[in-house]
Amino acid sequence: MVVKLHGPGFAAGPRRVAVCLFEKEVEFELINVDLFSGEHKNPDFLQLQPFGLVPVIQDGDLTLFESRAILRYCSEKYTGQGTELHGKTIEERALVEQWLEVESHNFNAPALSLVFQLMYASKLGIPQNEEEIKSSEEKLNKVLDVYEERLSKSKYLGGDFFSLADLTHLPLIHYLVHDCGKESLVKSRQHVSLWWEDISSRPSWKKVLELK
Amino acid sequence: MAERKVYGAPLSTATMRAVACLYEKDLDFEFVQVDMRAGAHKQEPFISLNPFGQVPAYQEGDATFFESRAISKSIAYKYLDKGTQLLGKSPEESAQVGVWTEVEAHQFDPPASKLLFECLFKPKFIGTPTDEAVVAENEAKLGKVLDVYEARLAKSKYLAGPDFSLADLHHLPVIHVLLKVPRVAALFTSREHVNAWVKDITSRPAWRKLVDTYNF
Numbered sequence: 001m002v003v004k005l006h007g008p009g010f011a012a013g014p015r016r017v018a019v020c021l022f023e024k025e026v027e028f029e030l031i032n033v034d035l036f037s038g039e040h041k042n043p044d045f046l047q048l049q050p051f052g053l054v055p056v057i058q059d060g061d062l063t064l065f066e067s068r069a070i071l072r073y074c075s076e077k078y079t080g081q082g083t084e085l086h087g088k089t090i091e092e093r094a095l096v097e098q099w100l101e102v103e104s105h106n107f108n109a110p111a112l113s114l115v116f117q118l119m120y121a122s123k124l125g126i127p128q129n130e131e132e133i134k135s136s137e138e139k140l141n142k143v144l145d146v147y148e149e150r151l152s153k154s155k156y157l158g159g160d161f162f163s164l165a166d167l168t169h170l171p172l173i174h175y176l177v178h179d180c181g182k183e184s185l186v187k188s189r190q191h192v193s194l195w196w197e198d199i200s201s202r203p204s205w206k207k208v209l210e211l212k
Numbered sequence: 213m214a215e216r217k218v219y220g221a222p223l224s225t226a227t228m229r230a231v232a233c234l235y236e237k238d239l240d241f242e243f244v245q246v247d248m249r250a251g252a253h254k255q256e257p258f259i260s261l262n263p264f265g266q267v268p269a270y271q272e273g274d275a276t277f278f279e280s281r282a283i284s285k286s287i288a289y290k291y292l293d294k295g296t297q298l299l300g301k302s303p304e305e306s307a308q309v310g311v312w313t314e315v316e317a318h319q320f321d322p323p324a325s326k327l328l329f330e331c332l333f334k335p336k337f338i339g340t341p342t343d344e345a346v347v348a349e350n351e352a353k354l355g356k357v358l359d360v361y362e363a364r365l366a367k368s369k370y371l372a373g374p375d376f377s378l379a380d381l382h383h384l385p386v387i388h389v390l391l392k393v394p395r396v397a398a399l400f401t402s403r404e405h406v407n408a409w410v411k412d413i414t415s416r417p418a419w420r421k422l423v424d425t426y427n428f
Contacts, residue, residue: 050360050363050364051315051319051357051360062304062307064307064308064310064311065311066310066311066314066315066318067314068314069307069310069311069313069314070310072310073307073310090286090289090290091275093286093289094275094277094282094285094286094289094290095277097279097281097282097285097286098277098278098279098282098283100282101279101281101282101317102264102279104317104318105279105317106264143264146263146264149263150263
């Protein structure tokens with residue numbers, strides 16, 4: 001049975017899951033959720049995801065939400081198929097988990113804030129908050145300095161192998177580089193830049209960008 | 213040398229999250245206090261343990277890890293058969309542990325942490341007045357999240373299913389501290405199933421031992 005992925009193809013969370021499903025060679029059906037008309041707050045959708053957020057997946061009888069939980073579930077369930085994404089030993093796995101948490105707790109908030117301000121605020125008729133932009137960029141710069149140091153010693157964030165820890169960054173960095181005019185965040189850092197070139201040229205990511 | 217070391221501070225909820233996991237798993241460790249008021253977490257030697265300058269850090273043998281939720285997961289996974297099993301007892305429950313640990317991190321923690329900062333940290337450690345607007349905004353956000361928890365816990369004894377897991381454990385330190393602020397405590401006590409769940413998880417022997425040991 002084909003996995004169902006609910007969410008629009010352009011949104012960060014669904015893209016995060018889609019790239020994982022492509023890497024694991026898991027067939028899935030993308031079911032659009034119309035965020036602009038508030039479909040995600042309808043009672044029907046709230047049955048699937050009580051917080052009214054995308055993405056949600058349905059894999060047989062199992063319904064799961066929170067993109068990073070879905071990543072871990074797919075990586076675990078489809079181990080032995082497609083790319084191995086969580087390391088081979090307990091220690092490798094622990095490092096993958098660590099950098100997944102770093103993305104969640106250090107990278108995500110300032111990156112999301114910048115993307116919201118620079119990509120969506122004007123579309124939603126909200127004036128851009130210059131203070132917020134400045135503060136988020138400052139935070140993100142500090143975080144990326146740590147990434148630069150890490151990636152000067154390690155080919156990928158979790159170790160010498162591509163993993164969920166790298167994959168989880170694809171959606172927001174893509175927006176920052178291509179839609180927000182913030183390419184310099186990446187390009188000004190030699191190792192982050194090389195890492196970004198590497199992970200964003202993976203066939204799985206290119207397929208995600210073609211999703212409608 | 214101790215096999216396991218936690219570097220952190222007793223007033224740090226994140227540090228207590230990692231410690232709570234070690235207690236549930238019945239694992240010995242050495243607690244190394246980091247003097248945060250002196251800024252030790254932003255300098256060497258700590259910064260070599262966590263380049264983000266945040267507590268806790270965890271060492272086991274030669275390996276060092278940071279991020280409390282990654283530390284707890286690695287401990288829960290490595291010592292699967294020791295102490296309380298924290299990762300779910302069926303494939304379905306394990307997947308739900310994944311979901312609800314993410315919910316804690318992304319839906320619960322942001323408003324809860326802001327409330328903690330405004331209502332406790334600011335008056336106690338910084339001495340600046342509480343921003344009422346921020347408190348009201350985050351009480352409303354946390355209330356909406358707890359409505360979802362209420363519906364979930366009406367159908368499920370613990371967040372991920374019938375068994376206590378990391379999904380519940382990760383909430384303990386922040387809930388414990390928020391219960392000390394009466395208006396925020398009311399958000400939990402006014403919801404029947406959330407209230408029962410809070411009473412259950414905060415009375416676990418491992419948690420009581422942590423609270424006593426660290427005067428938390």
